[in-house]
Amino acid sequence: MGYLHILLVLTCILSSAFADPVSNDFIENINKQNLTWRARKYSDTSSRRLSISRTSLGLSPTDEKDSLNIVAYQIADGDIPESFDAREKWSNCSSLKEIRDQANCGSCWAFAATEAMTDRICIHSNGIKQISVSAQDLLSCCTNCGYGCNGGYPANAWSYWHKTGIVSGGLYNSSNGCRSYSLAPCDHHVSGSLTNCSAVIEAETPQCVKTCDNGTHLNYTTELTFGEVPYVLENVTSSIQWEILTNGPVEAEFDVYEDFLVYSEGVYKKTENVSKVGAHDVKIIGWGVDGGIPYWLIANSWNAEWGENGYFRMLRGENHCGIESYVVVAVPNLGSDSNIPKFEIGMLLFSWILYMYCR
Template sequence: MMAAGGCWLLVLGAAGLVFGLPPVRWMQAAPGDPGMNTLMGLAEREYNAASGREELYRAMRMRDLRKQLVSGIRYEFTVFLGRTLCRKGDEELLGNCPLHSLSALMEIECKFSMFVLPWVNETKVVEQTCSQEGHIEETSEPSSSKQEEPSMKAEAEMLETLSLFKDFVTTYNKKYKDTEEALMRLQIFAQNLKKAKEIQEKDQGTAEYGVTKFSDLTEEEFRTLYLNPLLSSQPPRPMKMAPTPTDPPPAEWDWRDHGAVTEVKNQGMCGSCWAFSVTGNIEGQWFLKKKSLVSLSEQELVDCDVVDQACGGGLPSNAYQAIEKLGGLESEQDYSYLGHKERCSFSTNKVSAFINSSVEIPKDETEIAAWLAQNGPISIALNAFAMQFYHKGISHPFRILCNPWMIDHAVLLVGYGVRDGKPFWAIKNSWGKDWGEQGYYYLYRGTGACGMNTMCSSAVID
C-alpha cells in the first residue's frame, strides 16, 4: 500500500488535474499569519505524543512557513521547541509551564509537513523530522492519535468527493476565476455533501437530497442570492379574508392538468421570488376568468413596485397593491425578465392582465385545498430549509429544523394529492427546470410543514 503521505499527495495534488485547473503553487506565509499559532500548537502536541521523553516540550517560535492550496491546505514549516519542567500527564498545564534553565541549549528543531482538511476538521501529519541532542531523529511515522495512515474509507470518500465535484462543475458549467476560488468551492461542496446527508437522514418523507446547482454555495450565500428575508421580517399588508369554501376538497387536484399554469421560470441570482409567486397566481386567475393563459412579467414588478425591494425581497401583499396602482401587468414577451432592477418602463397600452383586489386565504390546510381546487393556484411562502439540496420526492423535514416562523421563499401552490401513501402539496418554484422535479417541489401535506400555510393569498379578478 502507498505510504500515507504519498497517498494524500497523489489524491490532493491531482485535484488540479481533475478540475482542469493550473498547477498549485507554494506560497510563503506572511509574518503574523493567523494559522501560525494553531500550527505551533499542533507541532507541540505531535512532538510530545511521539517523543519517548518524560519531559514536555513547548513550541517557542516558527520559521519558513509556506502553504499550498490543494483540496485542503498543505503546510510545511520549521518549529523550535524548548524543554519545560512539566512532565507527561501535565499537557493541560503546558502553556504555563516554566522552561528549564538550560532550555536554550536543549532546544529541538523540527520540520513538519501537514495537511489540514477543513471540511472534516482533521489534520494529517505527513512528515515530522526533529534534531535531538546533536543528531537527527526521524519521527516520520505517525503518532497513534492523529497521524495514522488514512483509512481506505477516508481515501475512498476523498476520491468520491473529487469525482462528484468534477461532475458538478461539468453539469452546471461552473466557472471560477482562479485555482484558489475553485478549491474554496470544493471545500464548500464537500461540506454541503455532509449537510445534504444529514438532511436526508432526518427527513420523514420520501425526498432525496444531494448535489444540486447550489452545492458550491454557503448557506449565507444561498440565502442572500436566492431567498427573501423580508417575508419573515416584515408584516404583510392587511387583506380581507377569502370566503371559506362550503364544499369539501376533492381527493386530489392539479391545475397543471387543467391548463392554468405556465412553464417553470428562473429568477436567477435575484431575490425576486415574491414577484414570480404573484404573477403565477395572476396567470391562473386570468386563465380561469378569461380562458387565456398568458405568461406575465415579473420584471415589471422588480422595476416598478416602489414598496418592495426588487432583488432584495418583497411581499406578495405589496405586489398585488402595486399591480392595482400600475393598472395591470404586461406580458413576459413585452416586458422580459432581466434578473436585476432597471428603470420602470411599464406601458398601460401593453397591459395583458389586471386585477381588482386581493385576499388572504385561511391557514387550515383542508380549506386551502378546497379553495385551490375551486379557485386556482395560490401564492404561498415557506421556509426553504430543505430546498438547497432537494432532488425529488416528498420533503418532510422535522418542524424544529424547518420552523414555520422563519419563512424566506415565495412560491406557487398548484395542486395536491397522495404519492406512496404520503399526502403532498405540489409547488411550482422559480429556480428553473434543472432544479427539483423539473422545477417543482413536493412538500408533505397536513402538518403545516415549513410554514407553507402561514402566508397564503390570491389576486381577485371580477
C-alpha cells in the same frame, strides 16, 4: 429609515450571504435517514456552498396582509378530492406547465405572484386570454412592494395589480408580451447546465421603465392587466384547497431551511437540527397523497433543473414551515365580456338583430 427597516434589510443580506460549506456528507446523511424525500447529490466531491440567493423577506409591518380581508370557506365533506393538479383540470392553459427562473435575484415574491396571476387570467377567461404577466414590471415598478431583488411583500404585489396594473411579459430573452425578464437563468443549488447562481454577481433590481421592450411594437398602457381586490386565505387546509380548486393557483410563503435547498424528490419535511436561511414565495397548484403522506404540489422559480423538474412537494395539513399561514391571492379583472369570444359576441348580436327584424 427606521431601526426595524434596517434590521429587515440586514436580515435579507445575512440570508443571502449564508454560506455554510456543505459537503456531500451532509446530503448523504439526509438520504440515509429513510425520510419521505431525498436530497440531490452533487456531481463532484468538492465542498459546495448552500446560499439562498436573496430570498424574500418575511412578514413586516409595512406589508398589507393585515389590512386584507380573510376569506374562509365552509366546505362540506366530500367536496375536496383526495388529489388535484391544476395542470390537468385546466390543461388548455400553457402557463400552468411553465417553470420560471428568478435568476440571481430575490424576486420570488414577484414570480409567485405573476405566475398565479397569469394562470388565473387564463382560467377565468376559459382559456381565451393566454397572457403572461410580467415579473419584470412588478419587480421594478412597485415602489411599496419591498426591496426589489432584496425581497418583497406578497400582499403589496397583489394590491399593486389591483390598483395600478401589471403589463404582459415573458421569460428571459423572450418576445412574449410587453416587458420580458431581463436577468439570465442560473443554476440554483444544483450542478446543472447553467452557470451556478452563487458564482454570478447578485443582480441589482432592474430599472422601472414604463414602455414596452424594443421590437415588441406594443403599447404599455394597453398591455396592463388588472386584478380585483386581493384577499388572504384562512389558515385552514380545506379553504386553501377550495380556493385552488375553484379559482386557480395561489401564492404562499414559507420558511426555508438549509436542507430544502438540496431537495431532489419526494414529500419535503425539514430534517432535525438544520438552520433557517430565509423565506421564500412559491405557487401552489395542487395536492395529493404519497405513501399515506398528504402533500402540497408546488411550482418553484428555480428553473426545471431543480427538484422534480422545477416542482416540489411539501407536507400538507400541519402548516409545515409556515406554508399554510400566509396565502394571498386575487381574481383577475377581465372586463364584462372577457369570458366570451368575440365571435360569439358577434353571433349573439346578429341573432338579436335577426330576431328584432323577424318579429
